[in-house]
Amino acid sequence: MIRKYLIKQLVFSGLFWATYLCAQPLDKGGSIDQCLESPHTEVLLERLLAAYPSRNYEGTVLFERPKERHFLSVSWPRAGYQGELRRLNVGGEESKEFWPGPTRKFAEVCDLARAYTVLSSEGRVIAGRPTHRLTFKPRDSLRWGHIFEMDKETGLALAAQIFGPNQSVLERFEFAEISISAESSAETLEQSPISDNREVIPGFFEVKEGAKVGIFSVSDGFATASVFVEPLPLGVPLGEGAVVEGATLVYSRGVRFANKSALISVMGEVPVVTGRLLAETFRQALGDS
């Protein structure tokens, strides 16, 4: 009798724990193992996020958008912890432009896993180097999809594209040739601030605020949108308009609040619906201030 009782208790206990463990959700911001289902994909994504700026590189890039194509010469790093870009086919003259080096990781694996479904597969040979392909499928309609083809050896992104609805390619780039040197002596980057910051709209977190210059930026780890607020120019009626250039949206909206008028402009690699949502969020914030 006692043995039968113990067996019965054992069966019930096993049933309870099996059900409990199977029902456990993913922890938000937990370890990498809990953010992506595939350990292999996790490793690749972590390498992609860490590759820049830990590697010195120099090469020629083809950058394409609908109705335009640019050939660029890029190199990292240059003096002053900056990257350098030269446009090779602009008016027959070369012009140098610079981008700032990062001081913090721009995203963590879990940040991206919240906004995108990440898939890995074999990539093409790009600039003579084999690659892994990482596909980022958006979990909602507030962002575009991304595909990165990263160098198998170093993790650097050698090609990428942003795609919109119906897999339409909005813009893409690819290294035609690249030389990668040993790891640079750049300092270890601090953790990304995204997940610790305020979520402004679903999946987009505050990354920069500069009240003096009227700029406020949000990011989901890949896509960044900046909001600019200025007085509504005289004679401009209330309304909205948008321009899309490749993957870049510029959305402007004239609003009225508390007997004042303002022009809210949203610029970023996001769909129009995200631009509208951000503008409305800021309109409400202005009205409440």
Next chain:
Amino acid sequence: MTDKGGELELLSVLVDDEASDLEVRQIFGELEANHLLREKWSRYQLVSEVLRTGRVSLPGLDVSEKVNYKLEQTTKTALHPVWSVAIAASVTIAVVLAGQQFLMPPPIADAHKLVSDLGGEVVPVSGAEPVLAKFDKNLGSILNAPELTSPKTSDVYKGITRARLKLFGSQHAAVAALTSPTPFIAVARTHQSPGDKEVSN
């Protein structure tokens, strides 16, 4: 316990529908314990039927013993309680695991093909429902506001947005370069093309 004569007298009173409540309870108790009395009761019912209707049902039909026998056999072949619990637990675990498998997305054979087969803007993902933007209740009215449908207003804002693209492009590029594995593309985007695409409202 009454004697035999008394039992038959009670039975007769019952058949004649003249028994009191106490007598009814008494005779039913006797019927339950005495099968000879039950047989006599059965014959009384048969006679009563013949007198009333002139017909007779199957006199030999008595299913009570067979039913009782069947019930006893069914009880003997019932599962041991421990086995019952074990089977229930196994079925439950199988249902839980099968449900999880059902909800999991199918294995991806070819990511290229998968990307090309996607349709629409919202990608259904197992375990993660698409997040809908929480539009303010006033947003709909703003999008449908009469001033937004004016062609003149639309033209004005097209010019405004093009001007903002040139005015704020560098500032946005500086921030975007800090949040991308390919920062040079953020700078490359600041080049203005003559044929930018306008989005009409």
